[in-house]
Amino acid sequence: MPIPDENLARDKNISVEQLHLLRESRGTTNDSLAGLPEAALRRAIRRIDYPDMPRLRAQFRLEQQRDDDGRIAPDALIAAVSSRDRLLADATAPSIAGVPVAPRTSPAGESLAGLSTSAWEWLGPGNIGGRTRGIVVDPADPSRLWAASAGGGVWATVDGGVTWTPVDDFLANLACACIAMDPSEPTRIYAGTGEGFSNADAVRGAGIFQTSDGVHWSQISSTATPDFQFVNRIAVSPSGDVVLAATGAGIFRSDDATRATWSQVLAVAVGDVRFDPADGTRAVGGAVDGAEAWFSRDGGNTWTAATHDAWSGRVELAYASADPAVVYASVQATNGEIWRSDDGGQTYEHRKALGPDGMPAPYLGDQGWYGNSIWAGDPTDRDLVVVGGINLWRSQDGGGSLAEISTWWAAPASAHADNHAIVSHPAYDGVTNHTIFVGNDGGVFTGDLATVGAEPNPPYTAGWTELDNNYGVTQFYAGAGNVSTGKIIGGAQDNGTLCFDPAQGTEQWTTIFGGDGGWCAADPTDPNVFYGEYVFLNIHRNTDGGTTDDTTGDRYISGQFWNEAIGRWDWKPVPFQIPDAFSRQALFIAPFLLDPAQPARMLAGGLQLWRTDDAKRANTPTSGPRWAPIKPSAGSAISAITVAGTDSDQVWVGHRNGMVFRTTNGTAAAPTWQRVGVSGPSPLTPQRYCTCITVDPSDPDTVYVAFGGYLSDNVWVTRDGGVDWSPPSSGLPTAPVRAVAIHPRRRDRIYLGTEVGVFASEDDGAHWSPANDGPANVSVDQLLWMGETLTAVTHGRGMFRIDLSGV
Numbered sequence: 087m088p089i090p091d092e093n094l095a096r097d098k099n100i101s102v103e104q105l106h107l108l109r110e111s112r113g114t115t116n117d118s119l120a121g122l123p124e125a126a127l128r129r130a131i132r133r134i135d136y137p138d139m140p141r142l143r144a145q146f147r148l149e150q151q152r153d154d155d156g157r158i159a160p161d162a163l164i165a166a167v168s169s170r171d172r173l174l175a176d177a178t179a180p181s182i183a184g185v186p187v188a189p190r191t192s193p194a195g196e197s198l199a200g201l202s203t204s205a206w207e208w209l210g211p212g213n214i215g216g217r218t219r220g221i222v223v224d225p226a227d228p229s230r231l232w233a234a235s236a237g238g239g240v241w242a243t244v245d246g247g248v249t250w251t252p253v254d255d256f257l258a259n260l261a262c263a264c265i266a267m268d269p270s271e272p273t274r275i276y277a278g279t280g281e282g283f284s285n286a287d288a289v290r291g292a293g294i295f296q297t298s299d300g301v302h303w304s305q306i307s308s309t310a311t312p313d314f315q316f317v318n319r320i321a322v323s324p325s326g327d328v329v330l331a332a333t334g335a336g337i338f339r340s341d342d343a344t345r346a347t348w349s350q351v352l353a354v355a356v357g358d359v360r361f362d363p364a365d366g367t368r369a370v371g372g373a374v375d376g377a378e379a380w381f382s383r384d385g386g387n388t389w390t391a392a393t394h395d396a397w398s399g400r401v402e403l404a405y406a407s408a409d410p411a412v413v414y415a416s417v418q419a420t421n422g423e424i425w426r427s428d429d430g431g432q433t434y435e436h437r438k439a440l441g442p443d444g445m446p447a448p449y450l451g452d453q454g455w456y457g458n459s460i461w462a463g464d465p466t467d468r469d470l471v472v473v474g475g476i477n478l479w480r481s482q483d484g485g486g487s488l489a490e491i492s493t494w495w496a497a498p499a500s501a502h503a504d505n506h507a508i509v510s511h512p513a514y515d516g517v518t519n520h521t522i523f524v525g526n527d528g529g530v531f532t533g534d535l536a537t538v539g540a541e542p543n544p545p546y547t548a549g550w551t552e553l554d555n556n557y558g559v560t561q562f563y564a565g566a567g568n569v570s571t572g573k574i575i576g577g578a579q580d581n582g583t584l585c586f587d588p589a590q591g592t593e594q595w596t597t598i599f600g601g602d603g604g605w606c607a608a609d610p611t612d613p614n615v616f617y618g619e620y621v622f623l624n625i626h627r628n629t630d631g632g633t634t635d636d637t638t639g640d641r642y643i644s645g646q647f648w649n650e651a652i653g654r655w656d657w658k659p660v661p662f663q664i665p666d667a668f669s670r671q672a673l674f675i676a677p678f679l680l681d682p683a684q685p686a687r688m689l690a691g692g693l694q695l696w697r698t699d700d701a702k703r704a705n706t707p708t709s710g711p712r713w714a715p716i717k718p719s720a721g722s723a724i725s726a727i728t729v730a731g732t733d734s735d736q737v738w739v740g741h742r743n744g745m746v747f748r749t750t751n752g753t754a755a756a757p758t759w760q761r762v763g764v765s766g767p768s769p770l771t772p773q774r775y776c777t778c779i780t781v782d783p784s785d786p787d788t789v790y791v792a793f794g795g796y797l798s799d800n801v802w803v804t805r806d807g808g809v810d811w812s813p814p815s816s817g818l819p820t821a822p823v824r825a826v827a828i829h830p831r832r833r834d835r836i837y838l839g840t841e842v843g844v845f846a847s848e849d850d851g852a853h854w855s856p857a858n859d860g861p862a863n864v865s866v867d868q869l870l871w872m873g874e875t876l877t878a879v880t881h882g883r884g885m886f887r888i889d890l891s892g893v
Contacts, residue, residue, distance in 0.1 A: 215529020666692020
């Protein structure tokens with residue numbers, strides 16, 4: 087008997103309206119919500135206020151890649167990587183500033199994470215994973231799998247997921263949205279790049295890549311065009327002679343063996359395309375957001391719109407392996423709808439898809455445009471269907487009814503939230519083998535359909551196994567560390583704020599705050615205190631050395647708190663809140679830092695710059711750290727902050743539009759600010775996202791400022807406190823620069839984190855060379871020092887470190 091709404095709302099101390107919103111937004115049932123732990127309940131309620139979180143993430147990254155005119159060239163990333171490769175090929179010295187730069191002599195992927203022979207050490211996380219949009223399995227050896235990750239390229243395992251290895255460094259920087267295997271030649275695999283499931287501002291790709299041996303990959307040059315910036319799905323005919331690519335520009339078809347030519351056969355944005363598994367003349371396609379499906383009867387040469395009643399949004403499709411005349415559609419609609427065709431995709435009929443309460447199951451939640459997957463791969467039962475949104479659901483009557491088989495809040499014991507791909511084990515027969523593989527925002531999971539969902543009540547954990555064993559594709563935004571303990575925390579996209587403890591190793595990272603992670607800070611004088619953020623400058627504090635997750639909701643120091651009296655999130659009054667966090671006037675991931683000379687003082691950037699001098703003050707529902715504005719709004723959000731070494735009065739601030747300001751009385755109640763680089767013979771000219779400001783610790787007048795955009799002048803330096811500026815002289819690619827670090831002892835050794843890896847200089851930035859290993863060809867969002875060990879925080883490959891004490 088389903089739990090009545092009123093009873094459950096009372097038990098959870100929330101309103102019936104909140105309960106309805108939770109059920110619909112999280113795509114779940116009252117039974118699942120009844121078992122929701124208190125901390126997870128509060129996080130889920132918090133998320134209701136951010137219904138477009140995936141879009142906000144994509145837009146934030148995109149903003150850092152625009153040039154001064156707000157544009158990104160279609161081939162910008164390819165050009166940046168190519169320029170980096172040319173620089174690497176010209177390198178003659180084995181290292182520069184202690185970082186290896188000699189060209190590689192062996193292909194990537196021949197050792198775990200490509201690191202065994204490198205000076206770089208991968209730190210993980212080996213137990214967290216990241217968004218995975220595609221999986222293929224070797225039919226001759228099911229222990230060999232390939233996974234397409236959105237942030238870290240294609241990864242492979244040869245032992246069933248016990249360990250994973252990246253297959254190619256070039257792909258590391260690309261958003262891999264899909265992967266497909268040639269049924270006639272399983273060693274031939276195609277990977278499509280570019281995520282086209284959000285909007286026009288989605289992460290662009292670089293066409294289609296292929297391998298003929300599963301190890302060595304190359305770009306199909308004919309797909310290096312704007313038509314293939316968003317390759318959402320690839321389908322290969324049963325005979326292997328035809329490949330179809332569903333892209334943001336339509337469906338493209340290639341029937342020559344070298345894939346040198348492609349013809350556009352449908353000129354509408356398409357998110358899914360499938361071949362009939364038994365007949366290469368038949369295929370179906372589904373729209374990205376156009377509420378449409380199509381079918382082909384001539385191998386994908388021509389397409390006809392299917393017949394159905396009103397649809398809305400994204401459409402995902404699946405042939406029933408037991409009877410390919412049956413095609414299922416998962417339609418975005420409001421919270422998800424299942425439709426079925428019995429004539430190979432020509433006409434579709436609506437299925438009721440009723441949940442346990444007798445109402446249509448909201449299985450896609452509020453983001454069917456983002457996480458939407460469907461499977462009908464049982465060769466013995468055409469009525470067995472699995473659909474995935476936030477949770478996974480199963481129907482045993484062709485979509486007439488649905489029951490949950492996973493529980494997002496129980497991950498990793500159950501499948502993680504936001505499911506993007508469901509594939510069958512090659513030996514799946516519906517009798518002795520019922521194994522499926524699932525790709526989601528937590529990585530790769532496997533489930534036994536004979537077991538999953540069998541418990542009488544949630545959480546549904548039986549039959550699920552996480553395979554994120556050194557599947558190192560976590561997308562970090564920032565990090566911070568405590569030198570005395572060696573602990574490092576990182577804010578990860580969709581995977582919270584995580585903590586690395588060197589005593590535990592790479593596969594034992596712990597979550598200290600759930601949801602999206604962001605900027606980070608560590609108290610250098612107190613190893614128990616770390617700071618992170620949710621989004622929009624909502625700063626939280628950990629006081630147990632990064633050991634436990636938030637369970638009370640009282641860790642926010644930006645003013646938000648859980649109001650027990652009304653059962654919802656609330657805000658403290660000023661001065662115990664950051665108004666820019668309350669109003670969301672800060673960037674999606676907004677900067678903050680601790681004053682190195684006074685760790686109780688924190689500076690936080692929204693539209694204004696905010697300061698508290700008591701960041702460690704105890705929290706109550708009515709009080710906490712006091713915040714005050716110390717820099718008025720300049721009309722553009724703050725994107726970078728730094729304090730000049732131990733001089734707390736010298737503060738630098740950068741903005742989203744490229745403006746840079748400086749004050750020399752930063753501890754005053756109302757500091758005086760001066761915009762730098764506006765005039766003079768050598769001004770600071772970039773008018774784009776300021777990503778980082780770094781002050782030379784031995785000379786406060788020497789300051790490096792980094793910018794986004796696919797341009798060559800993304801690092802500028804002043805040696806007179808901001809009067810005159812100059813760009814780098816040579817050796818940098820046309821790529822965003824996200825981080826600048828100066829060696830603590832050797833000020834002439836400068837290190838850059840860029841969109842395509844790490845670069846280093848031994849002559850104060852006059853000349854640069856790229857690193858050849860470690861965080862290669864991946865976005866390095868931050869560089870931080872742990873003594874003289876440099877840690878690289880990447881957006882797609884986790885974290886790396888290298889000991890530079892010998893330079």
